[in-house]
Amino acid sequence: MRDGLRADCGSCFGLCCVALTFARSADFAIDKPAGEPCPNLQQDFRCGIHQKLRPSGFQGCTVYDCFGAGQKISQQAGTSWREQPGQEMFAALPVMRQLHELLWYLYDALERPEASSISESLRQAVRRIEALTEQPVLNVDLGNERAQVNELLLTTSELVRGRQPKKKNRRGVDLVGAKLRKADLSRANLRGAYLIAADLAGADLRQADLIGADLRDCNLTGADLTGALFVTQSQVNAAQGDSRTRIPSSLLRPTHWS
Known part of the structure; x- marks a missing residue:
């Protein structure tokens, strides 16, 4: 479907x-206004540096x-x-x-x-x-x-x-850089939570609601997101994972994960 x-x-x-629009930053190597073609865009509408976007300073494109x-x-x-x-x-x-x-x-x-x-x-x-x-x-x-x-x-x-204890309601919570290694967050409400650079290595996120959660540079190595709700490709692309990270079957494993 x-x-x-x-x-x-x-x-x-x-x-x-x-x-x-591209703004020169850790995500983009150049400034580019809206409506102007990226200099890496070829005549056939393909990206000329698609295979090396990250080392070329265009991490934002891969996300x-x-x-x-x-x-x-x-x-x-x-x-x-x-x-x-x-x-x-x-x-x-x-x-x-x-x-x-x-x-x-x-x-x-x-x-x-x-x-x-x-x-x-x-x-x-x-x-x-x-x-x-x-x-x-x-x-x-x-x-x-x-x-x-x-x-x-x-x-x-x-x-x-289902019914979960209050401690698992983390909706919209600021968890930037939080140390949540191996945390039990199964079935937790993490809607809109800020998990930027949080350490969720080995965490249990099964059936957790992750809609709108910011997973930029979040450490998901060894984490289990089996059955997690409303996860998008952009979210996992923005996170850090490895071969042990379990993601919903609807998503592709990011090529930059180890």
Whole structure:
């Protein structure tokens, strides 16, 4: 169900390499304004340094995931921004990306047997969001769509995780740099938690709700994220892991993990 929500750069006009802003930092080696092609973008819309992005100072590119929005917009447009003004395509990218992200979460919820009681509501939401992605998206009320989907995701989380002690409610908590090695966070609520550079080596994160959690440089070596809720490719790409790290089957193991 999620194949169309995975980035397929070979079917895209390199939209993220043009539409997005780069700021010189630890994530990007250069400054690049929105609407200007990255100097590494080739005529065939492929990245000229794709195999060496991290050592070249473009770590941010390896973390970003468009959820398949880039190829969706490219296929709908038919012709590239080199052949026609691309402003509308560039403006549509973040909107389509958010709609695809909502679909990613909804499909995750539909795969949970514990959420079978709300499966029809989840399917209705999928049909509504999918219909929006087939139309011009610039007029979509994203706030309204996110609010409606969030109610279903909250219910799904509660059904999957069950009743948990208060100590496992870490929603939105600042855990930057926290030492949580081998911590039992199974079925914990970590929605929107700040886990930047936290040490979660060997931690138990099974069935934990990780929607919106910031995992940049989080140490997940040996951690178990089996069945974790609403985890995205961007999150695991931003974290540090190894061959022992167990991630949801819907995700690809980052190539930079040892």
